[in-house]
Amino acid sequence: MIGFVTALGRWTRETIANTGFAARVLFEIVRSSGGLLRRFRLITTQIHFIGNYSLLLIAVSGLFVGFVLGLQGYYTLNKYGSEQALGLLVALSLTRELGPVVTALLFAGRAGTSLTAEIGLMKAGEQLSAMEMMAVNPLQRVLAPRFWAGVIAMPILAAIFSAVGIFGGYIVGVQLIGVDEGAFWSQMQGGVDVWNDVLNGVLKSVVFGIAVTFIAVYQGYQSQPTPEGVARATTRTVVMASLSVLWLDFLLTALMFS
C-alpha cells in the first residue's frame, strides 16, 4: 500500500517536472529563434530534409485516400440517389479532417522519427555537449531550426494532401464511375466555405505541425544517450505525436465547427 502511494507520488512529481521542463524548452526555442532570421539557411536546409523528402509519401497517400473516399462515398450516396454530392463529401472530409490529421500522422512517422533519432544520436555522440563547450546553444543551433522547419512544412504538406485527394476523388468519381462532372464541382463549390472549411483546416495543420515537431525534437533532446535510449525515444515520438494529434483534432473540431 505504502509502495503504491510512493509510486503515485513519484509519478505525479515526475509528470509535473517533465511538463515544466518541456514548457521551458519550448519557450527557450521560441525565444532563441530571433537570430535564426539572419541565418535562414539553417531552416531552409531542414525544410528540404523534412518537407521535400516527405512530399512523395504525402502526395501518394493523398491520392489513394481520395480514391477510397470517391469509391466509398459513391456506394453510400448511391443508396440515397444523391451521388451528385460526391464532390462535396470528398472535399469537406479532406479539407476539414483527413487532410490535416492523416498528414500529421504520416509526418510524425516520416519526419518526426528522423528528427528524434538525429538529435538523440547527436546527444549520444556528445555533439550537443561539445557545442555547449564552444558556447553554442544547441537549442538555438540544432532544435530551433528543425522546429520551425516542421511548423512551416506541415501546413504545406497538408494543403498538398487535400488538393491531391480531391483530384483522386475526381478521377474515381467522375472519370471511372461517371458522376456528372458539373455537379461534382458545383456542389463542392456550393458547400465548401473558404474561411470555415479551408482556412480552419490550414489552422489545424499549423497546430499539428507545432505539436508533432516539438514532441519529436524534445524527445530527441531528452533521450538517454544510449542506442537503446534513442530507440525508445523514437518510439515515444510516434506514440505521443499520434495520440496528441488525435486528441488535439477532437478539441479543435469542437472549438471550430460548433
Next chain:
Amino acid sequence: MQKKSLDLWVGLFVLLGAAALFFLAMKAGNLSSLSFDKTYPVITRFDNIGGLKPRAPVKSAGVVVGRVAAINFDDKTYQATVTLELEQKYKFPKDTSAKILTSGLLGEQYIGLEPGGDTQNLAAGDRITMTQSAIVLENLISQFLFSKASEGKDDQK
C-alpha cells in the same frame, strides 16, 4: 552551387503548397463566386421561412441576383424579417414579389423574385410587400391527411 539547388527545391516545395492552397480556395471553395460588386439592401417579411439560411441565393428567372444577408424575427408582427443584398447592376420594379422556393424536392431553399410592372424601381432599404412563405412539407402532408380523413367521414354518412 549546391546551396543554390537546395534553395531551388525548397522554393519549388513552397510554391507547390501555395498552388495546392490556391486550388482548394478557387476550385473546391467558393472564393471564385465571392463577388465584390456593390449591393443594395431590400427588406422582406415572411410568415414562415422554412429552412432558409443566411448566404442563400436570391434568384430571378433562375439567375443569381443577390444573397440573403440576415434573417431576424420581428416580435411585433410575429414574422421573419429577411434582408436581401441585391446586386447594384440589377434593378427591380417596386411591386416585385418574393417567394421562398426549393431547388429540387429536398434541395436547399432560395428566394425567387418575380418582377412586377411598376415604373419605379426598388431603392436601398425598400420593402417588398408581396411575399409567399416557404412550403413546409409537414403542413402539406397533414393537410392532405386531414382532407382524406374528412372525406372518409362523409362517405360513411
